[in-house]
Amino acid sequence: MPSESRLSIVGIGPGNPGSMTLRARRMIKDADFVVGYRRYLDLIQPLLKDKRVYPGRMGGEVERARLAVELLDDGSVALISSGDPNVYGMASLALEIALTSVDPSRIEVVPGVTAFSAAACRAGVVFRDSLAVVSLSDLLTPWEDIWRRVRLAASMGMPLALYNPRSSRRDWQLSEALEILKNAGRGGRTVVVARNVSRKGESIRRSTVDEMLHDAGEIDMLTLLIIGGEQGHVSDGGISIAGVGPGSIENLTHEVVEKVRSATLVLGAEMHLECIKEIIAGEVFTGAGSREDRQVQRLERAVCELENGGLPVITVGGDPSIFSAAGRYIGMGRSLGMLPGVSAFSAAAARAGAPISNDFALLSGSVPPEKLSALADAGFSMFLYNASAYTIKSISDWLPGSRPCAVARDVTRRDEILEVCRASELGDLRLDGSRYTLVVSGPGSRIRDGMIVASRGYEKKYCV
Helix, strand or coil, X not given: CCCCCCEEEEECECXXXXXXXXXXXXXXXXXXXXXXXXXXXXXXXXXXXXXXXXXXXXXXXXXXXHHXXXXXXXXXXXXXXXXXXXXXXXXXXXXXXXXXXXXXXXXXXECCCCHHHHHHHHHCEEECCEEEEEECCCCCCCHHHHHHHHHHHXXXXXXXXXXXXXXXXXXXXXXXXXXXXXXXXXXXXXXXXXXXXXXXXXXXXXXXXXXXXXXXXXXXXXXXXXXXXXXXXXXXXXXXXXXXXXXXXXXXXXXXXXXXXXCCEEECCHHHHHXXXXXXXXXXXXXXXXXXXXXXXXXXXXHHHHHCCCCEEEEECECXXXXXXXXXXHHCCXXXXXXXXXXXXXXXXXXXXXXXXXXXXXXXXCCCHHHHHHHHHCCCEEEEXXXXXXXXHHHHHHCCCCXXXXXXXXXXXXXXXXXXXXXXXXXXXXXXXXXXXXXXXXXXXXXXXCEXXXXXXXXCCCCC
């Protein structure tokens, strides 16, 4: 096995080449071999010239992961995953297999734009302080576990993103999930029905839980549902809100790079503008005063720029739909276009390894420890944004002690902090300040070679 060969588990985003990050494209370009599901490889055909390509079938995830590791004997490999590798993707399986024979320093998980954030940005939906992400497929997860997670999220009033809502063989799970939501008093909640997001044939419509119980329409495995969240007004032109990812410019998508380069005015926080300064050609504006004052000033300045014939772009960290300032801009009643980005949870998960076993919850702000405990007991992986050192230490006793965790701050930036440990050891970490992202992995996960590896439920198909 050549010492210089590398395995890159690459998230290519939801489908449109513009939603792929610069790093994802570079990892594919630098690879000698490219392995992936045939449908996903079709999405990146222009990047596969002069590559030895190994297309696979649906259901052949184990075969592809093993092949990717075997090919390292002859060169570097890019193992392709749609969206983000940690979100129902190839990260956990590939890491579990690779770490039996490959040094972890030669393995990289390359995060990508997830399908639910791409759909939310297209529909103008933002999540203020929480989101539960659940797959309704019971191929790898018992339905009882899925039912329990949907019910818990509904009882907590959390917005929901539902993957794999219905297939030709599974035509009843969606109805049961909708009944759970209705019984929890959420029958009138808006449902965004997004199909083929960022791909040919994209369609996005709105319904409600009650309406879908009577007519779900043409919903299949290419459809994603978002229930709840704050609904905004979408505009393809005018003012754009661009997600600039967690820090490194390599985590920007191509469409964000093009939008920023062509902008006459780029607005945002200093730390975000500093990370992308090399691609800014126009004027910049940050604002003054409190955070709320600066946000109001940015929007007002962007409106003036637009009215004067300019092209303003407001930047936010991570992804606009996930706990960002985009929620405040939308709350000001403006029609805005949102460009998705790699979120903080995706970046933290990639640096920690593969901590998401299956379904997961995103949380921000002051979260009662009882809520974290209930979500962990239901089998969710969890990401707590904007956590302080004090918060992390105080909630450690509420989490399953053996559950692997990661604490991250400034991921992909110069002063990156990343600590991997068990929940029982969180109180012993030497942390200070705030702005941490706490990662709590799913059940069945473990720490191997300093990385978190969570099982997706493929135990019946392979043994490592």
